[in-house]
Structures are given as C-alpha cells and as structure tokens.
Amino acid sequence: MDVIDLLIQQHREVDALFLAFRNASDDESRKELCIQLAEALMLHTTIEERWVYPKATRIVGDDKIEHAEEDHQEMTKLLTDIVGLRDDMNAMKTKVDSLERVVKRHIADEEQNILPQVAKNITEKEIGMSCKDLVREASKIRREEMKDWGEASV
Ligand SMILES: [Fe+2]
Numbered sequence: 641m642d643v644i645d646l647l648i649q650q651h652r653e654v655d656a657l658f659l660a661f662r663n664a665s666d667d668e669s670r671k672e673l674c675i676q677l678a679e680a681l682m683l684h685t686t687i688e689e690r691w692v693y694p695k696a697t698r699i700v701g702d703d704k705i706e707h708a709e710e711d712h713q714e715m716t717k718l719l720t721d722i723v724g725l726r727d728d729m730n731a732m733k734t735k736v737d738s739l740e741r742v743v744k745r746h747i748a749d750e751e752q753n754i755l756p757q758v759a760k761n762i763t764e765k766e767i768g769m770s771c772k773d774l775v776r777e778a779s780k781i782r783r784e785e786m787k788d789w790g791e792a793s794v
C-alpha cells in the first residue's frame with residue numbers, strides 16, 4: 641500500500657463512521673462513534689498537513705492547499721464542539737450533520753483535485769517513510785493535540 645492508498649482508505653473509513661453514526665440505535669454508541677470520528681479525522685489531517693500538503697503545494701498551487709487547510713480547521717473546530725457536547729445528544733447530532741457536510745465536500749475535492757495530481761510525489765519513497773511509520777508518527781502528534789479534549793484523548 642502506498643501513501644495515496646492509505647489516505648483514500650482513511651476517507652472510506654470516515655465515510656463508514658458517519659454511516660454507523662446515522663444507523664446507531666443508542667446514545668452510548670453515538671458517543672463512542674464521535675470519539676472514533678475525532679481520532680480518525682485528526683490522524684488523517686495530521687498526515688496530510690505534515691507530509692502531503694507541503695509536497696502538494698507546488699503541484700496544485702497555494703490556493704487549493706490553503707483552502708484545504710481551512711477545511712481542516714473547520715473540521716477540527718466542529719470535532720472539539722462535538723466531543724464537548726456528548727451530554728446534549730440533539731445538539732451533538734446537529735453538529736455531526738454539519739461535520740459530515742464539510743468532510744464529504746472536502747474529501748470529494750481532495751479525491752478530484754489534489755490526490756490524483758500528487759500521487760507520484762507522495763509515495764513512501766518520496767516522503768521517506770513507510771505508511772506504517774507515518775501512521776505511528778501522526779498518532780503521537782494527534783494524541784498530543786487532543787490531550788485537552790477530555791476523554792477523547794485516549
Ligand atoms: Fe484533507
């Protein structure tokens with residue numbers, strides 16, 4: 641598996657988590673899925689911001705990458721709100737809907753306008769790290785970033 645496949649696989653995992661949230665039958669599962677969503681998305685955006693976007697800028701241009709980073713900031717803000725709202729299920733569901741809209745649009749944009757264009761430049765060889773090491777390094781950073789998020793920082 642190369643880095644592009646890892647990123648696309650992570651997109652599908654996030655899609656699946658949103659679907660599982662919609663289909664969840666009780667609040668406990670919804671809360672657990674929100675934490676999984678936060679962890680999956682923060683891990684993924686860390687990999688992109690640290691290792692992928694810097695290489696993508698010169699290929700797809702600053703504007704596209706700045707826009708993508710703004711999407712990530714919006715996603716992070718919504719995720720912190722969601723994790724903080726675990727005791728107010730209706731408010732949490734509304735925020736998850738907003739998050740899903742932002743994430744789906746962002747993922748579609750990346751898969752159309754960024755990732756195919758940079759696939760050759762973000763191989764394990766180009767990045768100098770295996771997918772396994774990327775995930776391990778990003779997990780450490782992600783844990784540090786989510787330390788203040790309360791219980792989500794598992
Ligand atoms: Fe992204």
Ligand SMILES: [Fe+2]
Nearest residue numbers: 647684688750
């Ligand atoms: Fe992505």
